Amino acid sequence: MTLAHISDTHLGFRAYSRTSRGGFNQREVDVMRTFESALDAIAEREPDLVIHAGDLFHVVRPSNATIVQAYRLISRLQDRRGGKPLVVVGGNHDTPKVSDSGNILNLFGTIPGVHIASRDLETIELGEVEVTCVPSEALGSSSGDLYLPRTGLPNRVLALHGMARQVLPDHGEFGVEQTPASEWTYVALGDYHCFKPYGSNICYAGSTDFTSTNIWEEIGVPKGWVWFDTNSGMLEHMPVATRRVIDLRPIDATGLESDELEARIEAAAEWDASEQPIVRQRVFNVLPLTRQRLGMRLRRELGAKALVFQLVLSQSATDADSRRDGAERVLDLEEIWAQHIADATVASNVDRAEITAIGIQLLKEVAESEASSSQAR
Numbered sequence: 207m208t209l210a211h212i213s214d215t216h217l218g219f220r221a222y223s224r225t226s227r228g229g230f231n232q233r234e235v236d237v238m239r240t241f242e243s244a245l246d247a248i249a250e251r252e253p254d255l256v257i258h259a260g261d262l263f264h265v266v267r268p269s270n271a272t273i274v275q276a277y278r279l280i281s282r283l284q285d286r287r288g289g290k291p292l293v294v295v296g297g298n299h300d301t302p303k304v305s306d307s308g309n310i311l312n313l314f315g316t317i318p319g320v321h322i323a324s325r326d327l328e329t330i331e332l333g334e335v336e337v338t339c340v341p342s343e344a345l346g347s348s349s350g351d352l353y354l355p356r357t358g359l360p361n362r363v364l365a366l367h368g369m370a371r372q373v374l375p376d377h378g379e380f381g382v383e384q385t386p387a388s389e390w391t392y393v394a395l396g397d398y399h400c401f402k403p404y405g406s407n408i409c410y411a412g413s414t415d416f417t418s419t420n421i422w423e424e425i426g427v428p429k430g431w432v433w434f435d436t437n438s439g440m441l442e443h444m445p446v447a448t449r450r451v452i453d454l455r456p457i458d459a460t461g462l463e464s465d466e467l468e469a470r471i472e473a474a475a476e477w478d479a480s481e482q483p484i485v486r487q488r489v490f491n492v493l494p495l496t497r498q499r500l501g502m503r504l505r506r507e508l509g510a511k512a513l514v515f516q517l518v519l520s521q522s523a524t525d526a527d528s529r530r531d532g533a534e535r536v537l538d539l540e541e542i543w544a545q546h547i548a549d550a551t552v553a554s555n556v557d558r559a560e561i562t563a564i565g566i567q568l569l570k571e572v573a574e575s576e577a578s579s580s581q582a583r
C-alpha cells in the first residue's frame with residue numbers, strides 16, 4: 207500500500223496587507239496555490255490512501271471563496287484518483303469548540319472517497335486498511351492511554367492531530383522507544399508545522415506553507431507532504447515550492463549614524479525582487495534618535511522589492527533581550543501600520559497622522575487584551 211500524508215494546510219490563512227490582482231489577501235492566495243501544487247504532486251504519484259492530519263483550514267469559518275476553492279481542488283484530486291480513500295482529521299484550527307453541527311469539514315464528506323473525522327475518535331475500515339482517527343478534540347478528552355489498533359486488518363494507520371504524548375510518551379522531547387510504533391503500519395501526525403520523523407513510520411508532515419505565528423523559526427525546514435510505501439517501508443518528505451522567506455543576518459548598529467545604518471541595510475538587501483519574498487531585517491543596538499532619523503524612503507524602497515519587508519529595530523543588544531522587555535512586537539506592528547498609511551492612497555481630507563495614531567491605539571488595545579487571555583497555537 208502507498209500513502210500520502212499531508213497536514214496543516216491552513217487554507218484561508220491571511221497575513222500582511224498586500225492583496226492580489228483579484229483583491230484577495232496575497233498570502234491567502236499563496237497558501238491556496240501551494241495546496242494546489244501539493245495535491246497535484248499527490249495525484250501524480252497515485253497513492254492508495256491520502257491522509258490529511260488536520261488544520262485543513264486556518265479558521266473555523268473560512269470565507270466562501272476559500273471553501274469553494276478548497277472544495278474544487280479536493281474534488282479534482284478525488285476525480286483524478288477515481289475516488290480512492292482520503293481521510294481528513296479535525297485540527298485545533300478548523301474545529302469549532304462548541305458543537306459539531308456547523309463544522310465546515312463535514313461538507314467535504316460529500317466528495318467521493320472522502321471520509322471526515324471531525325470531532326470524535328473513530329476507526330474507519332477501508333478494505334484491508336484500518337484508519338484510526340484522533341481529531342484534536344478527541345485528543346483533548348482522552349485520559350492518556352496509548353492508542354492501539356482496533357482491528358486485525360493488515361494495514362493499520364493512526365492519524366492524529368496534536369502534540370501526542372499518547373503516541374509518543376515522555377522520552378526527552380517525544381520519544382519513539384516507548385511508542386507502540388510496531389503496532390501501526392504508519393502514524394500520520396499533524397499540528398507541528400515542521401516535517402519531523404520519529405523512527406521509520408511516524409512523522410509530522412509539517413505545514414505546506416508558512417502559516418505559523420513565528421515563521422522565522424521554520425525557515426530551515428522545507429514545506430511539503432510525506433510519501434510512505436508499506437512494501438519498501440520507505441518514508442519520504444516531498445517538498446513543495448512556497449514563496450521565499452528570508453531572515454537577513456542581524457545588523458549591529460553600535461556606533462553607526464543613521465545614514466551609515468541606512469547604507470548597511472540597503473547593502474544587505476540583495477535578494478531577487480522578482481521573487482517578491484517575505485523579508486526580515488533585524489537591527490540591534492539602535493538608539494532612539496537613529497530610529498527617528500531612519501528614513502521612510504528606505505522602508506518604501508525595500509518594501510517594493512519584497513512582498514513584505516520587516517525592518518525590526520531594537521534598542522537591545524540581542525533578540526533575547528528584546529523579547530524580555532516585551533515591547534518589540536508592538537513597536538514592530540506600529541511601524542508597519544505607520545508605513546502602510548504613509549504609502550496608502552487616501553482622500554485629500556484624510557489626516558494621515560490622525561489615522562496612524564488611531565491604528566496605533568487599536569494595536570495597543572489588542573496587545574493588551576491578547577496578553578490577558580491565554581494564547582492557543
Ligand SMILES: [Mn+2]
Pocket residue numbers: 214260261297299397398
Ligand atoms: Mn496547524
